Amino acid sequence: MxxxxxxxxxxxxxxxxxxxxxxxxxxxxxxxxxxxxxxxxxxxxxxxxxxxxxxxxxxxxxxxxxxxxxxxxxxxxxxxxxxxxxxxxxxxxxxxxxxxxxxxxxxxxxxxxxxFSDVTGNQDFRKKLEERAKEIGNEALHQQLKEVDPVSAAKIHPNNVRRVIRALEIHHLSGENSQNGNKQExxxxxxxxxxxxxxxxxxxxxxxxxxxxxxxxxxxxxxxxxxxxxxxxxxxxxxxxxxxxxxxxxxxxxxxxxxxxxxxxxxxxxxxxxxxxxxxxxxxxxxxxxxxxxxxxxxxxxxxxxxxxxxxxxxxxxx
Missing domain, CATH: 3.40.50.300 (P-loop containing nucleotide triphosphate hydrolases)
Structure with missing residues (x-):
C-alpha cells in the first residue's frame, strides 16, 4: 500500500x-x-x-x-x-x-x-460443525475449540458460533490457530x-x-x-x-x-x-x-x- x-x-x-x-x-x-x-x-x-x-x-x-x-x-x-x-x-x-x-x-x-488467513474453507466439515452445534449447544462447541486452540477460544464468545466454527475449521485444515491465521498487531x-x-x-x-x-x-x-x-x-x-x-x-x-x-x-x-x-x-x-x-x-x-x-x-x- x-x-x-x-x-x-x-x-x-x-x-x-x-x-x-x-x-x-x-x-x-x-x-x-x-x-x-x-x-x-x-x-x-x-x-x-x-x-x-x-x-x-x-x-x-x-x-x-x-x-x-x-x-x-x-x-x-x-x-x-x-x-x-x-x-x-x-x-x-x-x-x-x-x-x-x-x-x-x-x-x-x-x-x-x-x-487474513489463506486457509480455504471446507464446506462438509463446516456443515458437520453446524449440526454438532445444534446437537450439543454453543458452550460445548466452544469448549471443543478451547481444547485445541485456547488462544482463539479466549477471544471468541461462545454464542458467536460462526467464528467458533471458522476457528475450528482453520485448526482442522492447517493445524494453525485462527489468531495466527488472522494476523493483526x-x-x-x-x-x-x-x-x-x-x-x-x-x-x-x-x-x-x-x-x-x-x-x-x-x-x-x-x-x-x-x-x-x-x-x-x-x-x-x-x-x-x-x-x-x-x-x-x-x-x-x-x-x-x-x-x-x-x-x-x-x-x-x-x-x-x-x-x-x-x-x-x-x-x-x-x-x-x-x-x-x-x-x-x-x-x-x-x-x-x-x-x-x-x-x-x-x-x-x-x-
Whole structure:
C-alpha cells in the first residue's frame, strides 16, 4: 500500500448523517465514494439498507453498491481486496477516494495492515460443525475449540458460533490457530495517508432519527421489498441476517406480529448504533464531529472541510 495515498474515511452510527456529509465533501474535494457498508453490496436490498438513491448522488460516482445477489456470500477479506483496488483506481484518475459507512471491521481491514488467513474453507466439515452445534449447544462447541486452540477460544464468545466454527475449521485444515491465521498487531500500521472523520450526536436524538428512519422505510415499501426476497425462497443467507430483513422474516413466518417486527427492528437498529460507536472509539483513530444541531450542519461541513484540508494537505472547491 502507498502510505502517501490520500484517503478520506467517514464513519459513524446508522442515521447520523454520513450520506449527506459524504456528498458535500466529495463535491468539495473532487472525490468518488466507496461504500463501507457490508449489506449495501446486495441487489434488491435498497430500502432496508438505507441505500443512497440515484438522485441523492448528485452525479458523484459510487462504488461497491449492488455488486452481489442476495444469495451470494461476501467476506471481509473480499471487501478488503475490492476496496483497495478501488482506492488505487480512483486515485489514478486524480480524484480523492472517500470510504463511507458503518461496518467497522470492514473499513478497518482496508486501511490497516490487516491480513487474513489463506486457509480455504471446507464446506462438509463446516456443515458437520453446524449440526454438532445444534446437537450439543454453543458452550460445548466452544469448549471443543478451547481444547485445541485456547488462544482463539479466549477471544471468541461462545454464542458467536460462526467464528467458533471458522476457528475450528482453520485448526482442522492447517493445524494453525485462527489468531495466527488472522494476523493483526495490537497497534497495526495505517496503510494510507488517511483523514478519518467520525460523526456523532446526542444519543436520544440519534435514537429518534433511527425510529423515524424505520417508519420512513415502511412507507417507502420495506415490507414489499422483504416479501420479494422471502417469496424467492431466500432463507439461510448472509444477506437475510441484516437488520430490517430478519425481523420482517419473523413476521412473514407467522412467529410475531407486524407491530412486534417493527418494534424489534427499531430496537435492533438502536443497539447496532451503540455497538458501532463502541467499535469505532475502541478500534480506530478518529476525529469526531458532533452533528446534534442539524440547523448548523453547513457550518459543521465547513469545520470538517478545514480539518480535511489540513490533514490531507488538499484544497477544497468551496463555492
Amino acid at each position: 502507498d502510505e502517501n495515498q490520500k484517503l478520506l474515511v467517514i464513519i459513524g452510527p446508522t442515521a447520523v448523517g454520513k450520506t449527506k456529509l459524504s456528498i458535500e465533501l466529495a463535491k468539495r474535494f473532487n472525490g468518488e465514494i466507496i461504500s463501507g457498508d457490508s449489506m449495501q453490496i446486495y441487489r434488491g436490498m435498497d430500502i432496508g439498507t438505507a441505500k443512497i438513491k440515484h438522485e441523492e448522488m448528485e452525479g458523484i460516482p459510487h462504488h461497491l453498491i449492488n455488486i452481489k445477489d442476495p444469495n451470494e456470500s461476501f467476506s471481509v477479506a473480499e471487501f478488503q481486496q475490492l476496496v483497495r483496488a478501488k482506492i488505487t483506481e480512483i486515485a489514478q484518475k486524480g480524484k480523492l477516494p472517500i470510504i463511507v459507512g458503518g461496518t467497522g471491521l470492514y473499513i478497518q481491514s482496508v486501511i490497516y495492515d490487516y491480513q 495490537m497497534e497495526p500500521d495505517l496503510l494510507y495517508n488517511a483523514a478519518m472523520i467520525g460523526l456523532t450526536m446526542d444519543r436520544e436524538q440519534l435514537y429518534e432519527r433511527i425510529n423515524a428512519r424505520v417508519d420512513l422505510m415502511l412507507l417507502e415499501g420495506l415490507l414489499d421489498e422483504v416479501k420479494h426476497l422471502y417469496e424467492q425462497g431466500l432463507r439461510d443467507c448472509q444477506s437475510i441476517q441484516a437488520i430490517g430483513y430478519k425481523e420482517i422474516y419473523e413476521y412473514l413466518d407467522g412467529r410475531i406480529s407486524l407491530e412486534q417486527a417493527v418494534e424489534n427492528l427499531k430496537q435492533n437498529s438502536r443497539r447496532y448504533a451503540k455497538r458501532q460507536l463502541t467499535w469505532f472509539r475502541n478500534k480506530m483513530e478518529v476525529k469526531w464531529f458532533d452533528t446534534t444541531n442539524v440547523k448548523i450542519f453547513s457550518k459543521k461541513i465547513d469545520e470538517i472541510s478545514h480539518y480535511v484540508e489540513g490533514k490531507l494537505q488538499v484544497k477544497s472547491n468551496t463555492y
